[in-house]
Amino acid sequence: MSMIVDPGLEQVVAARTRLSDVQGGSGRLTIAGFALEDIAHRATFEEMVYLLWRDALPNRTELQSFTRSLGEARSLPDQTLDLLRAAAERRAALMDALRMGVASLDVEDDSEQQSMNLVSQSASIVATYQRLLNGDAPVPPDRSLGHAANYLWMLTGEVPDPEHVRALETYLNAVIDHGLNASTFAARVIIATGSDLVSALAGAVGALKGPLHGGAPGPALDMVFEIESADRAEAFLRAKLERGERLMGFGHRVYKVRDPRADVLAGATRRLYHYGSGDAALYELAIDVERTALRLLEEYKPGRNLQTNVEYYTALLLHCLGFPVSLFTPTFAISRTAGWIAHCREQIETGKLIRPSSHYIGPNDRVWKEADDRE
Numbered sequence: 332m333s334m335i336v337d338p339g340l341e342q343v344v345a346a347r348t349r350l351s352d353v354q355g356g357s358g359r360l361t362i363a364g365f366a367l368e369d370i371a372h373r374a375t376f377e378e379m380v381y382l383l384w385r386d387a388l389p390n391r392t393e394l395q396s397f398t399r400s401l402g403e404a405r406s407l408p409d410q411t412l413d414l415l416r417a418a419a420e421r422r423a424a425l426m427d428a429l430r431m432g433v434a435s436l437d438v439e440d441d442s443e444q445q446s447m448n449l450v451s452q453s454a455s456i457v458a459t460y461q462r463l464l465n466g467d468a469p470v471p472p473d474r475s476l477g478h479a480a481n482y483l484w485m486l487t488g489e490v491p492d493p494e495h496v497r498a499l500e501t502y503l504n505a506v507i508d509h510g511l512n513a514s515t516f517a518a519r520v521i522i523a524t525g526s527d528l529v530s531a532l533a534g535a536v537g538a539l540k541g542p543l544h545g546g547a548p549g550p551a552l553d554m555v556f557e558i559e560s561a562d563r564a565e566a567f568l569r570a571k572l573e574r575g576e577r578l579m580g581f582g583h584r585v586y587k588v589r590d591p592r593a594d595v596l597a598g599a600t601r602r603l604y605h606y607g608s609g610d611a612a613l614y615e616l617a618i619d620v621e622r623t624a625l626r627l628l629e630e631y632k633p634g635r636n637l638q639t640n641v642e643y644y645t646a647l648l649l650h651c652l653g654f655p656v657s658l659f660t661p662t663f664a665i666s667r668t669a670g671w672i673a674h675c676r677e678q679i680e681t682g683k684l685i686r687p688s689s690h691y692i693g694p695n696d697r698v699w700k701e702a703d704d705r706e
């Protein structure tokens with residue numbers, strides 16, 4: 332049988348999904364039937380989760396009940412709190428603490444309760460751990476607040492500004508699901524073995540951590556900081572490209588035009604800066620850096636169509652909300668958790684194990700020698 336080897340699996344369609352559609356050529360992202368730009372700034376995070384899990388928007392009563400159930404699932408079990416305290420003493424990185432924290436959550440028989448727990452408790456893990464790392468006492472969750480507002484509350488212990496809640500919610504909605512990206516695929520591979528949601532999500536967190544996936548916004552912002560002023564942008568970026576380095580926040584496996592999530596987040600970020608939050612000079616600098624980066628990428632990688640991706644504006648938006656760089660990828664993870672779960676549910680419905688083949692390129696003629704006889 333002839334075999335096509337496709338190491339990045341780009342040409343492989345490994346799932347049917349009703350959750351999201353990524354049209355890389357036209358730059359269109361559909362979430363369960365809605366264009367991202369129509370829904371991200373309007374919906375609450377709870378509405379987005381409901382939409383992905385139940386394939387419909389909730390009516391008022393359904394939304395209230397769903398929001399209440401998610402709110403009631405936020406407290407962390409003792410073993411997770413103990414683990415986070417121990418991890419903070421050893422100064423483990425946030426994404427590592429999230430991976431360990433998720434893995435320590437109780438495995439439930441009831442998949443609906445398990446799903447609620449994972450969405451709510453992943454946010455509690457990140458906020459609690461961030462405070463422990465800073466030497467602050469954890470802030471207990473507030474059931475009267477929605478998911479995004481409660482996350483800000485648990486991080487800061489202050490009642491959040493509604494503009495900040497809206498901006499964060501727009502961000503969470505924009506990154507909740509995105510086709511068969513690496514972490515979602517990892518989750519589907521794990522759940523397809525008949526394993527449990529906790530294990531699938533622990534694996535997905537590990538996949539999201541990598542700089543080629545969810546780990547890019549920190550370096551993207553660091554790059555803007557390092558550039559310092561617009562007149563240094565060209566020389567700085569050119570030197571990076573001459574050294575063969577990648578510009579973080581640009582390029583995408585699927586999008587060959589501007590990532591539609593970048594547009595949604597650029598709008599939300601602009602709104603925040605106009606509202607008076609964050610450092611307006613940094614925002615202006617970032618816009619200049621983006622323009623120069625796109626010009627140079629076209630010069631150095633002609634025809635590759637390397638465009639701004641979601642991570643660039645993620646960095647600006649979350650920075651504007653006062654988040655340190657270390658919180659960027661974990662905040663991405665707490666949203667994507669809902670998407671991972673939705674995909675796991677779809678995968679379970681197929682009942683199919685995911686098991687691709689490999690093409691062996693090693694030798695076939697080795698002869699066994701005892702250890703003493705080997706060179």
Ligand code: ACO
Pocket residue numbers: 339542543544545547576577578579580581582583584585632635637640641642
């Ligand atoms: N800067 C400079 N060159 C780049 C960049 C970049 N950001 N992205 C791709 N290239 C170049 C590669 O060096 C390669 O050039 P070559 O063929 O001359 O060697 C060519 O463009 C194609 O790159 P690939 O890595 O083969 O393309 P792929 O589709 O696998 O890459 C990826 C996608 C990994 C996102 C890449 O664009 C990248 O590394 N970007 C920077 C990291 C980043 O922003 N990651 C976040 C992605 S969004 C997300 O996952 C949520």
